[in-house]
Amino acid sequence: MSFSEKSVFFFDRPGKENSHDAAKIAVKRAQELGISTIVVASTTGETAKVFAEAMEGTDIHLVCVTHTVGFREPGVWEFDEANLPYFKEQGADVIMGTHVLSGLERALSSNPKVGGGSRTDAVAETLRRTIAIGLKVAVECTLIAADQGKVPADSEVIAVGGTAQGADTVCVVLPANTARYFDLQVREIVAMPRNR
Structure with missing residues (x-):
């Protein structure tokens, strides 16, 4: 029998107050595994x-995945563009992409003329409800980053998501492109909210 023992961190509740701890946990796990990218x-x-x-003082590369223009309001990008020079100086990538696990599907399923859930909605809800909202976000951001060529195709990454705001879910993911969704592997859940 072969196995390894790892720590899993559980936050008492979801939310942005976990962001600083989630960042420390993510960096530590990346260093332990020799992972070079945090999404x-x-x-x-x-x-x-x-x-x-x-991540300062490490060789870890940051990929920030943000909402697309028009996600909440037509023509508006919610990202604070004043942050762009900071991320450029840090060598980080700031990318946006259509939410893979909603996007067009949500427009169809929420439209009363079309109505009904879709298979994509079922995948998203399964990740959100059975594990953590942040896991759905982390998986989705990894797919977006893979589709834009910002993560290595054959190496694990640390993927981070949250519940509404901030970060509260950290996992180790083997990326895949959206067209190969079922090749993506969540290999470890490193931190998550215990109560959701």
Whole structure:
């Protein structure tokens, strides 16, 4: 029998108050496994800044995945563009992409003329409800980053998501492109909220 023992961290409740601890946990796990990339969901850039600060002095590369223009309001990008020079100086990538596990599917399923859930909605809800909202976010951001060529195709990454704001879920993921969704592997859940 072969196995390894790892620590899993559980936050008492979800939310942005966990972001600093999630960043420390993510960096530590990346260093333990020799992982070179951390993918972080960050709508405005504030959560990604917490991670960039925690990564200072390491060789870990930050990929910040943010909402697309028009996600909440037509023509509006929620990312604070004043943060862009900071991320450029840090060598981080700031990318945006359509939410893989919703996007067009949500437009169809929420439309009363079309109505009904979709298979994509079922995948998203399964990740959200049975494990953690942040896991759905982390998986989705990894798919977006893979589709844009910002993560290694054959190496694990640390993927980070949260519940509404901030970061509260950290996992180790073997990335895949959206078209190969079932090749993606969540290999470890390193931290998550215990109560959701």
